[in-house]
Amino acid sequence: MRDLTACPECDLLLNSTHVTATKGGATCPRCAAELFRRHPDSLERSLALTCAALVLLFLANSFPIVGLNIQGHQVETTLFGTARQLWRDDMPIVAVLLLATTVVIPLVEMLAMAWILFPLRFQRRPPGFALLIRALQLAHPWAMVEVFILGVLVSLVKLSHLADVLPGPAIWCFGALMLVLAALSTVLDHRTLWQSWERAA
Ligand SMILES: [Zn+2]
Numbered sequence: 001m002r003d004l005t006a007c008p009e010c011d012l013l014l015n016s017t018h019v020t021a022t023k024g025g026a027t028c029p030r031c032a033a034e035l036f037r038r039h040p041d042s043l044e045r046s047l048a049l050t051c052a053a054l055v056l057l058f059l060a061n062s063f064p065i066v067g068l069n070i071q072g073h074q075v076e077t078t079l080f081g082t083a084r085q086l087w088r089d090d091m092p093i094v095a096v097l098l099l100a101t102t103v104v105i106p107l108v109e110m111l112a113m114a115w116i117l118f119p120l121r122f123q124r125r126p127p128g129f130a131l132l133i134r135a136l137q138l139a140h141p142w143a144m145v146e147v148f149i150l151g152v153l154v155s156l157v158k159l160s161h162l163a164d165v166l167p168g169p170a171i172w173c174f175g176a177l178m179l180v181l182a183a184l185s186t187v188l189d190h191r192t193l194w195q196s197w198e199r200a201a
Pocket residue numbers: 007008009010011012028029030031032033
């Protein structure tokens with residue numbers, strides 16, 4: 001049972017003996033869809049990207065996102081400042097969604113990834129591995145750094161007609177975080193994680 005692989009396109013179930021894996025990965029014999037792709041040093045790269053994401057997330061929440069200069073009066077705000085203001089303006093659901101999708105869920109996701117990847121890198125089995133992998137799959141669609149960046153950019157362009165808009169350091173950190181998260185999802189797949197877990201002591 002454990003050696004079965006399902007084609008993501010046509011649902012063909014393949015035993016590991018029927019999968020012809022090449023150096024780059026494997027394709028489905030029926031529809032030629034990609035079954036998996038191999039990335040060299042997948043665990044090491046994923047671990048490095050996870051650490052980078054944690055640092056960027058910390059920086060993105062420590063510095064102002066945006067500053068506005070309206071007739072000589074300058075104001076700037078951080079992400080937490082924005083959420084606090086939304087809460088005060090009777091928009092608690094928006095404030096909670098903002099913090100959850102841009103800070104809490106990405107932070108928990110990256111901490112869980114570090115919890116999984118550090119022991120696996122040293123051939124150790126992380127406690128709660130299967131549970132964490134399932135939780136990560138459930139939580140992932142709720143991490144919306146990309147949507148947040150797009151929203152901020154659209155708002156900044158609209159605001160630029162009313163005031164001088166000064167992008168803060170946090171917006172660059174969020175931009176870099178978006179790229180790091182995209183790279184992480186490219187170099188790491190669950191197949192590699194499960195195989196590393198099986199090999200670990
Ligand atoms: Zn197929």
